[in-house]
Amino acid sequence: MNKKRHRKRVIPGFGLSMGVTLAMLSLIVLIPIASIFVSASGLSFNEFIKVVTARDVMSGYQVSLSCALTAALINCVFGVILAWILVRYEFPGKGVLDGLIELPFALPTAVAGIALTSLYSDKGWIGHAFAQIGISIAYTKIGITIAMVFIGIPFVVRAIQPVLEKLDKQYEEASHMLGASGKRTFFRVIFPEIFPAMLTGFGLALARGIGEYGSVVFIAGNIPYETQIAPLLIMSKLEQFKYQDATAVALVLLVISFVLLLLINAVQVHMSKITSTSH
Amino acid sequence: MSQTNKAIQQKSTNSNAKGVKVLLISLGVIFIFIMLVIPMIAVITYAFQDGLKAYQEAIFDPYTIKALQLTLLATVTAVAINTVFGLFAAWTITKFKFRGKQLLTTLIDIPFAISPVIAGLVLVLTFGKIGWAYDFLNAYDIKIVFAVPGIILATVFVTFPFISRELIPVLSAQGTDEEEAAALMGAGGFNIFRKVTLPHIKWALLYGIVLCTARAMGEFGAVSVISGHLRGKTNTLPLHVEILYNDFQLTSAFAVASILVILAVIILILRNLIEYKAKKAGEK
Amino acid sequence: MYVELKNIDKSFGSFQASNDVNFGIEQGKLIGLLGPSGSGKTTILRMIAGLETPDSGDIYINGVRVNDIPAGKRGIGFVFQNYALFRYMSVFDNIAYGLEVQKKSKEEIKDRVSELIKLIGLEGMEKRKPNQLSGGQRQRVAFARALAPNPQLLLLDEPFAAIDAKVRQELRSWLKDMIYKIGVTSIFVTHDQDEAIEVADEIIITNHGRVEQKGSPLEIYKHPETPFVAQFIGQSTILEDCTRLNGFAEVKPGEKAVIRPEFINITRKDEVQKYISAVEEGTIEAIAYRGSYFEIKVRVKGILLTTTAVLEDVYEIGEKVGVLIYRLYIFDEDNAYLLENKAMVDINSVFI
Ligand SMILES: Nc1ncnc2c1ncn2[C@@H]1O[C@H](COP(=O)(O)OP(=O)(O)OP(=O)(O)O)[C@@H](O)[C@H]1O
Ligand SMILES: [Mg+2]
Numbered sequence: 001m002n003k004k005r006h007r008k009r010v011i012p013g014f015g016l017s018m019g020v021t022l023a024m025l026s027l028i029v030l031i032p033i034a035s036i037f038v039s040a041s042g043l044s045f046n047e048f049i050k051v052v053t054a055r056d057v058m059s060g061y062q063v064s065l066s067c068a069l070t071a072a073l074i075n076c077v078f079g080v081i082l083a084w085i086l087v088r089y090e091f092p093g094k095g096v097l098d099g100l101i102e103l104p105f106a107l108p109t110a111v112a113g114i115a116l117t118s119l120y121s122d123k124g125w126i127g128h129a130f131a132q133i134g135i136s137i138a139y140t141k142i143g144i145t146i147a148m149v150f151i152g153i154p155f156v157v158r159a160i161q162p163v164l165e166k167l168d169k170q171y172e173e174a175s176h177m178l179g180a181s182g183k184r185t186f187f188r189v190i191f192p193e194i195f196p197a198m199l200t201g202f203g204l205a206l207a208r209g210i211g212e213y214g215s216v217v218f219i220a221g222n223i224p225y226e227t228q229i230a231p232l233l234i235m236s237k238l239e240q241f242k243y244q245d246a247t248a249v250a251l252v253l254l255v256i257s258f259v260l261l262l263l264i265n266a267v268q269v270h271m272s273k274i275t276s277t278s279h
Numbered sequence: 280m281s282q283t284n285k286a287i288q289q290k291s292t293n294s295n296a297k298g299v300k301v302l303l304i305s306l307g308v309i310f311i312f313i314m315l316v317i318p319m320i321a322v323i324t325y326a327f328q329d330g331l332k333a334y335q336e337a338i339f340d341p342y343t344i345k346a347l348q349l350t351l352l353a354t355v356t357a358v359a360i361n362t363v364f365g366l367f368a369a370w371t372i373t374k375f376k377f378r379g380k381q382l383l384t385t386l387i388d389i390p391f392a393i394s395p396v397i398a399g400l401v402l403v404l405t406f407g408k409i410g411w412a413y414d415f416l417n418a419y420d421i422k423i424v425f426a427v428p429g430i431i432l433a434t435v436f437v438t439f440p441f442i443s444r445e446l447i448p449v450l451s452a453q454g455t456d457e458e459e460a461a462a463l464m465g466a467g468g469f470n471i472f473r474k475v476t477l478p479h480i481k482w483a484l485l486y487g488i489v490l491c492t493a494r495a496m497g498e499f500g501a502v503s504v505i506s507g508h509l510r511g512k513t514n515t516l517p518l519h520v521e522i523l524y525n526d527f528q529l530t531s532a533f534a535v536a537s538i539l540v541i542l543a544v545i546i547l548i549l550r551n552l553i554e555y556k557a558k559k560a561g562e563k
Numbered sequence: 564m565y566v567e568l569k570n571i572d573k574s575f576g577s578f579q580a581s582n583d584v585n586f587g588i589e590q591g592k593l594i595g596l597l598g599p600s601g602s603g604k605t606t607i608l609r610m611i612a613g614l615e616t617p618d619s620g621d622i623y624i625n626g627v628r629v630n631d632i633p634a635g636k637r638g639i640g641f642v643f644q645n646y647a648l649f650r651y652m653s654v655f656d657n658i659a660y661g662l663e664v665q666k667k668s669k670e671e672i673k674d675r676v677s678e679l680i681k682l683i684g685l686e687g688m689e690k691r692k693p694n695q696l697s698g699g700q701r702q703r704v705a706f707a708r709a710l711a712p713n714p715q716l717l718l719l720d721e722p723f724a725a726i727d728a729k730v731r732q733e734l735r736s737w738l739k740d741m742i743y744k745i746g747v748t749s750i751f752v753t754h755d756q757d758e759a760i761e762v763a764d765e766i767i768i769t770n771h772g773r774v775e776q777k778g779s780p781l782e783i784y785k786h787p788e789t790p791f792v793a794q795f796i797g798q799s800t801i802l803e804d805c806t807r808l809n810g811f812a813e814v815k816p817g818e819k820a821v822i823r824p825e826f827i828n829i830t831r832k833d834e835v836q837k838y839i840s841a842v843e844e845g846t847i848e849a850i851a852y853r854g855s856y857f858e859i860k861v862r863v864k865g866i867l868l869t870t871t872a873v874l875e876d877v878y879e880i881g882e883k884v885g886v887l888i889y890r891l892y893i894f895d896e897d898n899a900y901l902l903e904n905k906a907m908v909d910i911n912s913v914f915i
Contacts, residue, residue: 009613010634012376012457013468016320018369021383024360029389036309036397036402082307099551103315105490106543106550108497110517111536114524115318118533120326125321140479150314177377181298211394214499214517217477230501231396239503243409250397255393265434456647459614464661464712465635474660478651 034138036254051248056224057206057233059258060249063220064230067141068209072156076198077207080151080155085166086157099158101203104150109214116147117218139221140263144229152205159201163194196268203264207257282320286416311326317365322540325533337534344511347521349427350496353434353515357495358488359436365442365487370472372443373450374458384447390439393436399504402429425507426429430515433501440495453479489553493546497539520537564623565748565773566611567591568715572689573606573772580606581617582772588765593742594750595763599795604752605644608718609882612641624716635664640709640747642719646701648693654680654704655689661712664787682741699730706738717742719751721759722817735762756796768792793821796797800868805891807864810841810906814893820902821892829861829878830885840889841906845886846904855910861886 043051051057078128084099104112120127120137127137131193167190211232220227230253237246327334330534332393337343368387372380389400406412406423424427453476461471499517506513516539523532566585573581580603588594609615611622611802614632622629628636656680662672680686684704690833693701702722709717722738724908739762742749753759758767760780768775768791774893775795776788787793790801805811805820814820829845848867849860857872863886872878890903 009375011374011455011462011471012633012635013373013472014377017367017371017466018375018377019362021371024364024367024389025383025387028360028364028432030386030406032401032436035410039404039409046436048419053433064330078307078310081308083451085300085304085307089300089304093308097308097311100311100315102547102550103319103543103550106497106546107492108317108499108520108536108543110520111497111539111543112318113499114324114532114536118529119321125317129453148313150318153314156454182299195537206422207392209453211397211501212500213394213396214386231394234394234396234400235504238403239511240550243404246400250400251472254393254397257394261392312564351616456645457649459634459648460641460643461649461660461664463612463634463639464664465615466660466664470664474652475649525900 007184008126012196018183021126031065036250037246039244040251043244043248047167047244048248050230051245052252056228057249059225059228060228060230060233061252063141063144063227064253065256067144067229068148068206068212071145071152071209072202072206074145074149075152075156076202079153079160080194080202081169082153082157083164087161104152104154104215109151109212110218112150112215113147116143116215119218120146138219139182139227141224143219143221144216144227147219148170148205148209148212152209155204155208155230156198159204160194163197167193180210196271199264199271203261206260206264210253210257212261285290296331310556316513319540321338322533322536325529327538328533329530330438333530334534334537337528337531338533338538340420342514343516343535346514346535349430349514350516351494352427353431353498353502354492354495356431357434357438358491361438361442361491362484362488365446365484366472369450370442370445371447372447373453374455374476387440387443391441391444395437395498395500396504399433402433402436402501403503405431417494424505425513429505430502433505434495434498437498437501438491441494442484442487443485445490449480449483450476472547480558482553485555486550486557489549493550496542550553564588565592565625566750567621567623568607568611569621569623570608571607571622573603573610573615573617573653581610584620584774586767586774586777588748588750590748590798591737591746592640592748592764593762595759595766596750596752596769597756597759597763597766598769598775600754602769604769605720606756606772607769608641608720608750608752609746611716612639613637614641622679637713640712640714640717642702642709642717642722643811644720644724644752646693646705648701648705650693653690654685654696657693657704658708658711658805661708665712673713675711677712682877683707693871698726699734702734706741710747714747716748719750721752722753723753729848738762739846769797770795773905780864786889786890787821788854790819790821793823800866802891803865808888809843810904813905814891814902818893822868824858824870825864826889826891827861827868828858828887828889829870829872830887832883832885833856834885838907840887841904842885842887845884847880847882847884850878850880889912 026052040048043251082097082101086094086101117138118124120130122131122136122138123127124138135142137146211231213229213235216229217232220229220232220234224227230249233248234246234253236251237243312527326337338419368383374386403424404410404430406416408424421428423432457475458471461475466474477521497517498515499521501522502515503518506518507516508514514522514537520536520539523529544555566588568586569585570579570585571580582603583601584607594608598604606615610617611624613629613632617630624637624639640833642791650659652660655676658676659672660673669676676689679816680689685700685707688700693704696704704721706719708720710717719738722832723734726734734908737759740756745838751762754760761779763834765778766783767777768779770791774794777785778786783792794801800822802808802820802822804816805813808817811820830842843863845861845863845868847859847861851858853871856874857876857878858871859870859878861868861870861884878884887907889907890901893902
């Protein structure tokens with residue numbers, strides 16, 4: 001007898017709930033996403049290459065990638081520090097600090113964008129100080145990076161925090177008992193444990209940074225070939241009604257993000273193999 | 280090593296550890312203060328820099344009110360649609376075995392992974408003048424791009440996975456035993472869902488709704504692409520902030536932004552409250 | 564037969580969890596499904612309940628083929644291994660749920676639930692949530708919940724597994740009494756043979772997805788039909804070739820032998836030996852304290868045997884002892900027989 005027909009489900013309601021899920025997913029997400037491929041197929045291969053290798057587009061990718069990468073690295077450092085102090089230390093105001101971490105998720109990106117721009121412009125509270133020693137922050141890559149640090153920090157902290165919480169304290173105590181210094185204990189014993197989580201956070205922060213628009217676009221200043229980010233290029237192509245060009249730029253951006261995430265995933269798998277064999 | 284020597288060393292490592300602790304806490308606090316707190320203070324300060332009257336004017340400006348209304352409409356719709364979706368999707372994924380489950384989970388997460396600008400682009404490509412759905416919609420006189428439905432659709436799209444993402448881990452940790460027990464007694468799907476499953480995800484659902492609200496009300500990139508910036512028509516609060524800012528009406532821009540800051544703070548407080556309650560209820 | 568399984572096969576992916584399972588159960592009987600972990604007990608139970616669908620084969624309950632009847636309509640009560648009580652419902656609501664589903668009147672529900680709560684001895688705890696109950700109390704609630712809609716068949720998956728040893732003992736006899744009182748046909752799963760022997764009218768032994776044997780506890784103990792059952796029921800040893808043992812030279816090659824612990828007697832080297840030519844020399848390899856006796860592993864001609872010794876007999880690891888094997892179970896292709904030690908018989912006759 002046919003196996004499929006034979007198979008029944010115990011909990012009722014599968015058909016309906018699967019139907020609703022697929023219908024909504026298709027209507028709202030999948031069908032629109034498919035349009036990007038339909039639109040891209042309107043370009044010949046040569047045209048496609050020409051669009052995505054244009055000087056402004058290449059510089060856009062470069063700006064987005066380099067700033068997002070720097071920001072994600074900075075976030076790794078502070079993410080580890082923040083997760084560490086939130087899990088391992090007691091100090092007044094800890095609850096508030098913990099609650100604040102999600103602010104970049106809750107605060108609309110445009111608000112963050114104008115706030116950061118005003119703060120870091122040459123006349124702003126912070127930018128002013130730097131301007132006096134000849135460093136401009138707003139409308140430079142430094143400004144873009146700062147905005148991406150802002151938007152990415154919760155990803156890293158929240159990825160590491162649960163892992164640290166679960167990490168047995170006896171583990172590091174054992175290392176201390178063996179006479180290892182605090183620094184040594186951290187880098188040899190604790191860091192390897194939280195590294196995969198940190199990579200996850202790094203990947204999420206990186207992806208978010210590459211795609212981010214609202215908080216970055218104000219502080220970027222959009223100087224061609226210098227501080228134009230890739231999402232902005234898509235935007236301006238759309239404003240000029242160059243839909244296919246916009247699609248091409250977007251597709252490459254998608255591929256870049258995808259490859260980066262795959263790479264990070266591969267590193268993670270590799271890492272977990274190492275740790276699982278050494279155990 | 281002599282006794283005293285050992286003691287001294289002990290003491291020095293202790294004070295060393297204390298030094299590290301103070302250093303790390305300072306670093307963390309300073310980082311959060313500069314990166315997160317000062318920008319919030321800046322928004323509020325700039326908003327009031329021309330006095331209370333200018334602030335009031337900016338807030339009660341008809342365009343601001345209109346933008347607030349549209350933001351609320353888009354947010355409520357997004358939360359409603361995504362709640363329905365989240366409940367169905369989470370129930371389907373966690374309570375049944377079927378092929379392609381992993382693929383389905385990945386597909387649901389797409390909006391989370393792509394740039395909001397690309398999300399907007401995708402909608403323009405589908406429903407805009409060049410989109411293949413345009414002629415069909417036009418025949419029924421439905422306008423999506425550069426119109427309110429587009430704003431709502433973009434908001435729904437961007438926040439689509441938010442609620443299901445919160446529900447799935449909780450439901451999958453709970454397993455299917457209780458539902459099977461209920462099914463064995465002959466209960467129907469809806470009855471099982473309402474009486475057996477729903478109590479497990481009360482807090483997770485609320486949590487998802489709060490996150491979804493936060494993201495929906497603040498969405499900028501996707502909405503920006505699809506809005507056409509029609510003042511009073513397709514302006515949400517974040518877009519309104521942008522327009523004012525680009526018009527060099529800085530005080531007004533920050534005044535409007537301060538509304539969003541207050542909403543964000545409320546959301547943060549709710550979020551932490553719910554997380555605390557959920558932990559207590561043993562859901563997380 | 565009240566419940567009947569015919570040629571049931573079930574695979575999970577490439578893993579065969581049930582392999583041509585056949586058995587029948589009479590009405591009113593209490594059946595123990597016994598087997599090692601992973602042998603497919605839960606799978607069988609879940610297929611009868613309708614929680615799992617067999618790949619092929621038929622399941623009959625009361626003469627009706629139920630394969631195509633959904634779980635909720637089979638009229639079966641199920642007690643889950645971890646109880647699966649509704650965490651967010653009170654004890655009362657848990658037991659009432661099945662009745663509410665059947666749209667019984669409020670009065671009726673109240674009466675029936677009160678009756679059951681009294682039966683399980685949890686009066687006054689109606690309002691408690693499952694996490695405010697002890698393991699044993701939860702088990703009783705699960706039992707009452709399964710019984711509430713008056714099922715024709717009651718299935719219990721390891722009903723005592725999550726309960727500590729002392730309470731377990733009481734609960735066993737409680738459950739047995741309860742089931743007899745109600746008179747519902749029941750099948751319970753266990754991997755504890757004492758439990759099966761003590762509680763069940765009949766035992767079905769499973770291994771690797773197959774039913775190895777079905778019968779009363781005594782039958783199974785006395786006449787194990789397969790090497791697996793023989794080994795599983797006692798701490799027995801299976802020998803591929805036992806011809807090297809004194810007195811068993813006539814066993815044909817290819818025939819397997821099973822030695823039960825009670826088939827072996829060990830004696831000290833200096834003790835007087837009655838059957839000198841039958842006694843083997845062995846070395847003690849392990850001794851484990853089992854509460855009322857010692858379990859002893861002794862190696863004889865390279866074969867590791869398991870036997871027991873009373874607490875008064877204290878041996879040491881490495882000690883050389885005399886080992887007397889009275890008899891063996893011999894299994895050939897399709898049947899099993901008991902074989903006495905020939906050397907013992909011979910010498911006996913000489914002495915006489
Ligand atoms: N849903 C499933 N998917 C894949 N394999 C399964 C599934 N359910 C059971 N199995 C496999 O089938 C075999 C039999 O499982 P079953 O649960 O019936 O064993 P059991 O006899 O009840 O064991 P235990 O005493 O440990 O509960 C096991 O090897 C198990 O891994
Ligand atoms: Mg089992």
